[in-house]
């Protein structure tokens with residue numbers, strides 16, 4: 001499935017994931033927040049979108065709550081590495097899916113040469129993603145795990161600041177959120193976590209003064225969020241008659257090496 005993913009994207013994510021592959025212990029605080037979000041959710045099938053190295057989840061705990069763990073990412077090596085770290089029971093529960101979760105990857109080269117109209121880009125992306133949704137079926141919980149900012153940064157660096165960037169970004173972000181919703185069973189929850197504001201902004205001071213959630217809303221209102229990750233935008237993409245109103249469940253600071261990010265968690269439940 002990686003044949004249609006441009007070299008640029010694959011190299012990018014492989015390099016990044018390789019640099020954090022041994023970082024399970026460094027992810028402890030972030031992982032604890034993600035696992036708290038998973039709480040006592042259980043069921044037959046869990047989908048993790050942007051699973052990568054799986055440093056941000058305890059797969060052994062999740063395997064006690066879900067019969068099947070479906071791990072999705074464009075980086076096959078990261079998924080394989082995460083799988084190899086697990087014990088035999090967890091390995092048996094895991095199903096690895098190497099694919100693009102934005103629908104735009106296979107169009108990037110063509111769009112660089114001839115920028116698409118925004119609607120045309122969204123339709124093209126959704127054609128790809130609806131095939132993923134049909135092939136994979138629905139899940140008892142769907143977690144999109146800090147993938148949106150990577151998508152935004154990759155597209156910015158691939159296109160530069162040109163009109164095609166906007167069409168591709170809108171198609172990728174809205175397509176990904178629609179995919180996460182489409183994978184969610186009636187009665188089940190879709191969760192989107194996203195790092196959204198870097199420590200180039202005063203995230204610690206704001207979080208201390210207002211709490212992390214209000215710090216995100218405050219700084220995002222001033223345009224500090226990575227394009228495509230503003231929680232109000234993502235909540236609006238999750239809003240539909242089929243789902244409960246998206247709710248911001250938690251927010252925290254994620255320290256990764258020398259950088260730190262404000263992260264939020266959004267949840268919506270598909271009506272039974």
Ligand SMILES: C[S@@+](CC[C@H](N)C(=O)[O-])C[C@H]1O[C@@H](n2cnc3c(N)ncnc32)[C@H](O)[C@@H]1O
Nearest residue numbers: 013050051052053054055056073074075100101
């Ligand atoms: C910041 S990481 C998330 C952390 C990851 N769950 C972990 O614990 O290592 C974002 C993940 O999204 C994946 N990703 C980025 N763009 C993608 C795309 N278009 N399709 C699928 N996966 C993508 C990357 O390969 C990476 O593993």
